Amino acid sequence: MPKRDDDFAFEPVPGLPERLPAGETILWQGRPAVLPLARDAMGLYWVAGYFGLLALWKAGAAAADHPLGLALAIGLPYLGLGALCALVILGIAFVQARAALYTITTARVAMRIGALTVTFNLPHRQIEAASLDLRRDGTGTIALRLPADTRISYLVCWPHVRPWHMRRTEPALRSIPAAAEVARILAEAAEARQAQPVLTRNAAQGAGFDPPIALATG
Numbered sequence: 001m002p003k004r005d006d007d008f009a010f011e012p013v014p015g016l017p018e019r020l021p022a023g024e025t026i027l028w029q030g031r032p033a034v035l036p037l038a039r040d041a042m043g044l045y046w047v048a049g050y051f052g053l054l055a056l057w058k059a060g061a062a063a064a065d066h067p068l069g070l071a072l073a074i075g076l077p078y079l080g081l082g083a084l085c086a087l088v089i090l091g092i093a094f095v096q097a098r099a100a101l102y103t104i105t106t107a108r109v110a111m112r113i114g115a116l117t118v119t120f121n122l123p124h125r126q127i128e129a130a131s132l133d134l135r136r137d138g139t140g141t142i143a144l145r146l147p148a149d150t151r152i153s154y155l156v157c158w159p160h161v162r163p164w165h166m167r168r169t170e171p172a173l174r175s176i177p178a179a180a181e182v183a184r185i186l187a188e189a190a191e192a193r194q195a196q197p198v199l200t201r202n203a204a205q206g207a208g209f210d211p212p213i214a215l216a217t218g
Contacts (some may be wrong), residue, residue, distance in 0.1 A: 015101035015112045017119050028104045028185050031097055032160075036139040036175035038093035041159035044086060051082025096159060102173045104186050107193060109144060111171055113160045120157075120171060122146065124193035131162075132183045140179025142186065143172040 012019045015029055038044040059075030066074070095115065103110040109127070112119040127144050134140040143162035146152070152169045154161055162170035176182055 015103045015119075016110055020105060024105050024107045026103060026105050027189055028102075028182055030102055030173075030176050030182065031100045032093075032175040033139055033177050034090065034093050034097045036135065036137070037097055037159065038089050040135070040139075040141065040175050041163070042089045042093055044089050044093075047085050047089060048082055051078055051085065055079045055082070097175075100160060100174075102176065104182070104189060106189055109173075109186070111160060111173070113157065118156060120152070122171065124190040126150070127190060130183070130186060130190070132179060134179055138179065139175050139177055140183075141172050141174050142176070142179065142183055143170040145170050 013026075020026070035044075055075040055078035057075075058078055059071045062074040063071035096113075099113065099115060099117065101112045103112075108124060109122045110119060111122070122144060126147060128147060129145040131143045131145070132140055133143070141162070143165075145168075148168065152171060154166045154169045157169060157171050160172055160174050162172050173179075173182065
């Protein structure tokens with residue numbers, strides 16, 4: 001059953017709802033960068049470009065019947081509306097980035113995300129693959145592919161998901177700085193974990209240990 005975590009202040013370890021077991025250590029912690037998150041997950045540049053083109057089109061159409069100054073004034077409100085939308089997107093990105101905290105340990109990836117605060121625990125043994133989308137500024141997104149029978153809501157995870165993969169949600173460390181280095185840390189931790197012996201239950205008792213589940217909601 002998911003364990004509830006009502007406030008960040010009660011986290012025994014930042015980003016985790018409970019203390020790590022003996023022998024498990026934190027390798028990296030981080031959160032999304034605000035502007036890259038707004039750009040990559042929320043379409044900031046597309047929205048700004050749309051309103052910019054709309055303002056030019058309105059001003060151009062008005063220029064056929066009005067003086068240039070008046071035509072530009074007709075297009076100006078659309079630029080203002082675009083700026084307002086951009087500020088709203090940046091505000092949402094700021095809230096999402098501040099609420100999120102990603103953790104990579106020697107045994108798992110933990111994702112504390114969302115305005116309602118849900119923390120997902122994804123053991124390395126249950127991550128089938130990880131893919132990196134690296135941007136020119138060094139930020140990037142690391143998407144985690146889980147077993148097909150693992151059901152995680154796309155809407156609950158958004159924007160901390162691989163875009164458009166709705167039928168099989170892939171949780172993602174979204175728009176993180178130094179993404180290539182974080183991907184290296186994750187790959188090395190996962191390889192080391194896979195090399196360790198695995199304890200499994202017998203067929204009568206069910207599946208193996210460490211299923212990826214939501215540890216905490218609040």
